[in-house]
Structures are given as C-alpha cells and as structure tokens.
Amino acid sequence: MGDLKQYGLVRAQERLRDQVGHALRAALIAGELRPGQVYSAPGLAADLGVSATPVREAMLDLAREGLVEPVRNKGFRITEVSERDLDQYTELRTLIEVPTVGRIAETADREQLEALRPIAEEIVARAWQHDLIGYLEADRRFHLALLALSGNERLVETVGDLRKRSRLYGLTGLDEAGKLVSSAEEHVELLDLMIAGDVPGTEACMRRHLGHVRSLWADARDEPAGRKSAG
Structure with a gap:
C-alpha cells in the first residue's frame, strides 16, 4: 500500500507542476513576465499561492523549451528572442x-x-x-x-x-x-x-x-x- 500511496503523491505533484507551467506560460504570453528579467521561484510561488518546489520544476520544464534560463543563486531569467x-x-x-x-x-x-x-x-x-x-x-x-x-x-x-x-x-x-x-x-x-x-x-x-x-x-x-x- 505504501508504494501505491507514493505513486498517488507523485501523480498529484506532476499535475501541480503542469498547472504551474501553464500559468507561467500564460504570464509570458500576457507580458507579465518580461524578457531579460530574473524571477525567483519563491517569489513566483508566492504570487501563485503554491510552494516553491512545483515552480522550480515547472521552470526547469520551461528551460528545456528555451523559454527561460537558470541564473545561479537567483532564479530564472526570461530569455529574449532577437x-x-x-x-x-x-x-x-x-x-x-x-x-x-x-x-x-x-x-x-x-x-x-x-x-x-x-x-x-x-x-x-x-x-x-x-x-x-x-x-x-x-x-x-x-x-x-x-x-x-x-x-x-x-x-x-x-x-x-x-x-x-x-x-x-x-x-x-x-x-x-x-x-x-x-x-x-x-x-x-x-x-x-x-x-x-x-x-x-x-x-x-x-x-x-x-x-x-x-x-x-x-x-x-x-x-x-x-x-x-x-x-
């Protein structure tokens, strides 16, 4: 039973990660997150009303898509497109x-x-x-x-x-x-x-x-x- 419970928690966490990612993409499209600026996971988490963990995970997904880039000890910078x-x-x-x-x-x-x-x-x-x-x-x-x-x-x-x-x-x-x-x-x-x-x-x-x-x-x-x- 312990394994099944753990699986359920992982699935719930994945869904939250996806929801946060969707919200961040929406903010990018709306221009609320600006190219060139650095945003911290805790700061975005506070705005979204969630913990910092799913925000970090979602931002890593966005980084793989080329939408953001990690900035050491600061957060993530919204990439600029020339x-x-x-x-x-x-x-x-x-x-x-x-x-x-x-x-x-x-x-x-x-x-x-x-x-x-x-x-x-x-x-x-x-x-x-x-x-x-x-x-x-x-x-x-x-x-x-x-x-x-x-x-x-x-x-x-x-x-x-x-x-x-x-x-x-x-x-x-x-x-x-x-x-x-x-x-x-x-x-x-x-x-x-x-x-x-x-x-x-x-x-x-x-x-x-x-x-x-x-x-x-x-x-x-x-x-x-x-x-x-x-x-």
Whole structure:
C-alpha cells in the first residue's frame, strides 16, 4: 500500500507542476513576465499561492523549451528572442510547413481534414472571446494535428519545438486592437483550400499566414511597455 500511496503523491505533484507551467506560460504570453528579467521561484510561488518546489520544476520544464534560463543563486531569467531569431524561425517553418501542407492537400482524405474544422473554428472563437491562452493552445493543436497527416512524426516534433521557441509576448494590446481575428480566420481559409484540393492556393495561404504571424511578433515587440503588461 505504501508504494501505491507514493505513486498517488507523485501523480498529484506532476499535475501541480503542469498547472504551474501553464500559468507561467500564460504570464509570458500576457507580458507579465518580461524578457531579460530574473524571477525567483519563491517569489513566483508566492504570487501563485503554491510552494516553491512545483515552480522550480515547472521552470526547469520551461528551460528545456528555451523559454527561460537558470541564473545561479537567483532564479530564472526570461530569455529574449532577437529579430534575427524570429526571422530564422519563420524561415524554417516556411521551408517545412508550406510544401508539407501542399502534399497533405493532395493526399489527405476529406474526412481527415474536416475533422480539423472544429479546432479551426475554435481558434476564431477564442480570438473573438479575447482568450489569448485558449487561442494559442487551439492554434498549436490545429497546426500540429494538420502536419501529423503527413505521417512524419519527427517533422511534427520539429515544428512543435520551433513554435515553443518563437512564442509570442504581450499579445494583449494586439488583441484589443482586433489584430488576432484576421490571423485566426486564416485557419478556416487554409482548411477550405485543402479540402478543395487547391494545392497552389493552400501553399500560398500557409506562406501568407506564417508571414502574418511574423508581423504580429514584430507588432508585439513594438508595443509600449505599458501596453505589454496590460490585461
């Protein structure tokens, strides 16, 4: 019985670690945790109302994703992403995703593509609801599920890693300006083109969508600091 109890405690701790990680990612996206600044685990734990242990564990998870870096005896620094980094991430995603969705448009069954429509519509709904965390999570699920239709698991893992490293900061101001809705609607447009078997249109839409996302990164970085921390 002792082993079973211990297993239960580990599972509970893992869930808390995941919850803390989700909260920290949300704070990163909202701009409440700022690039270049160092945050201590006890300080974040106090803000979240939990002990420091799950915060340290969650921050180590974020460090493996390249979102933060440990600072000895101080805590964790939020990593900064340069314009060069963002351009290179966008170039890599374009090289991978544009031809891949073109091939999927040729080979995937209509039913497989239609199964993604609820997620595409959820992205739009989240944008209209100003739910940035829900928006980005639905966006992640859509893109990775779409790429999974290629049958290449390593490709999906690679794009998933690129997405983590090219995360968005300070989207609150962009959301308030209504700039996320047009990006959200491109997911439905992409799906319609793929279902129609329009390969050139599919590739052009994906290329435009990734360029649009890159412009959102630039706009987010240009937002005044006060706007970045709003909301």
